[in-house]
Amino acid sequence: MKAIVFDAFGGPEVLHPVDVPAPEPGPGQVRVRVEAAAVNGWDVKYRAGATGSREPAAPVVPGLEVAGIVDAQGDGVTGVAPGDRVVGFADTGGYAELALTSTFAPVPDGVPATSAVTLPVAVETAHRVLRAVGLREGETLLVHGASGSVGALTVQLAVARGARVIGTASAAHQDRVAALGATPTTYGAGLVERVRALAPDGVDAVVDAAGAGALPDSIALRGGTGRIVTIADPAASDLGVEFSSRSERDAGDLAHAVAALARGDLVSTVGAVLPLAEAPRAHALVESRHAGGKVVLAP
The missing domain is CATH 3.90.180.10 (Medium-chain alcohol dehydrogenases, catalytic domain)
Known part of the structure; x- marks a missing residue:
C-alpha cells in the first residue's frame, strides 16, 4: 500500500x-x-x-x-x-x-x-480539559484559542453543559467564536481588563488551547492557579499550572460527537x-x- x-x-x-x-x-x-x-x-x-x-x-x-x-x-x-x-x-x-x-x-x-x-483528537482533548477544571452548569469558562479545533470543541461542549464561555481569538476570528456560542474577545495587552469587563463576577475556570502566553493573565483573573489547565504552554510548570497531555480516548465520547455533527448540533x-x-x-x-x-x- x-x-x-x-x-x-x-x-x-x-x-x-x-x-x-x-x-x-x-x-x-x-x-x-x-x-x-x-x-x-x-x-x-x-x-x-x-x-x-x-x-x-x-x-x-x-x-x-x-x-x-x-x-x-x-x-x-x-x-x-x-x-x-x-x-x-x-x-x-x-x-x-x-x-x-x-x-x-x-x-x-x-x-x-x-x-x-x-473530531477524534479535538473531542478527546476537550472532554479531558473540561474534566480537569471540573466545569459545572452556570459557571463562566475562559477558553484561549477558542477558534482552533480543540478550542472550538471545548466551547461547544461547555455551552452544551450550561456554562457561559468567553473565548479569546484573533481579531479575524471573533465572529466564528461568537457563532460557537461564546462571548469573543481578542488576545494581547489589556486582556485582563477586557475579560473583567465581560465577567465582572470573575471566571470560574480557564482552558488554554493556544499556548500564546496567556497563563499569567489567566492566573490574575482566577486569583491563583486553581482550575486552570493548558494543553499548549510549556511555561505551565514554572507557573504552577496544570499541563494536560495524557490522552483519555473514549469511543463513546467520539460516537456522541459524530452523532451531534450529523444532527447539526456540533460544527467543525x-x-x-x-x-x-x-x-x-x-x-x-x-x-x-x-x-x-x-x-x-x-x-
Missing part, C-alpha cells in the same frame, strides 16, 4: 511516499480503507523533532486520526462489519491507504469523511483537503497557522 513516511527529523520536505506492507488487524482492531486522514500539530512537531523523541530508527507513518471504510477486523470486534464507515484514532499511521484503529465510532451516511476525521471546520502525496504542503500549511481549520489528507 502507499503511505507517507519520514525517516529523519526535519522540515516538511522529509515527508515522502513509499510502498509498505498493509497492516493486519489484531484483537479489538479494525482495518480501515482510509478516505481521510487529519493533520495535527503533534504530527508537525514529531516530524520536526520537537517532541523530545529520538531520531526514528525506521520510517514513521504519521497521522493520529482516520476516517474510512472497514475492510477487515480482528478477534473480539463487535458492532461493526466490513463495509461500514467509521472514524477513529489511528493505531498505525493515518497517512496511508490502510490504517488500523481500536478506538472508533460509526459515521452516518451524509457525514463526509473529511468532516468526521476532524475543514481548512483544506489535499491529496496524500501533498503531505509536505499540508504540514507547511499547519505550520503557517493560517489554514482556517483542520487540514485533511485524502488518499
Whole structure:
C-alpha cells in the first residue's frame, strides 16, 4: 500500500511516499480503507523533532486520526462489519491507504469523511480539559484559542453543559467564536481588563488551547492557579499550572460527537483537503497557522 513516511527529523520536505506492507488487524482492531486522514500539530512537531523523541530508527507513518471504510477486523470486534464507515484514532499511521484503529465510532451516511476525521483528537482533548477544571452548569469558562479545533470543541461542549464561555481569538476570528456560542474577545495587552469587563463576577475556570502566553493573565483573573489547565504552554510548570497531555480516548465520547455533527448540533471546520502525496504542503500549511481549520489528507 502507499503511505507517507519520514525517516529523519526535519522540515516538511522529509515527508515522502513509499510502498509498505498493509497492516493486519489484531484483537479489538479494525482495518480501515482510509478516505481521510487529519493533520495535527503533534504530527508537525514529531516530524520536526520537537517532541523530545529520538531520531526514528525506521520510517514513521504519521497521522493520529482516520476516517474510512472497514475492510477487515480482528478477534473480539463487535458492532461493526466490513463495509461500514467509521472514524477513529489511528493505531498505525493515518497517512496511508490502510490504517488500523481500536478506538472508533460509526459515521452516518451524509457525514463526509473529511468532516468526521476532524473530531477524534479535538473531542478527546476537550472532554479531558473540561474534566480537569471540573466545569459545572452556570459557571463562566475562559477558553484561549477558542477558534482552533480543540478550542472550538471545548466551547461547544461547555455551552452544551450550561456554562457561559468567553473565548479569546484573533481579531479575524471573533465572529466564528461568537457563532460557537461564546462571548469573543481578542488576545494581547489589556486582556485582563477586557475579560473583567465581560465577567465582572470573575471566571470560574480557564482552558488554554493556544499556548500564546496567556497563563499569567489567566492566573490574575482566577486569583491563583486553581482550575486552570493548558494543553499548549510549556511555561505551565514554572507557573504552577496544570499541563494536560495524557490522552483519555473514549469511543463513546467520539460516537456522541459524530452523532451531534450529523444532527447539526456540533460544527467543525475543514481548512483544506489535499491529496496524500501533498503531505509536505499540508504540514507547511499547519505550520503557517493560517489554514482556517483542520487540514485533511485524502488518499
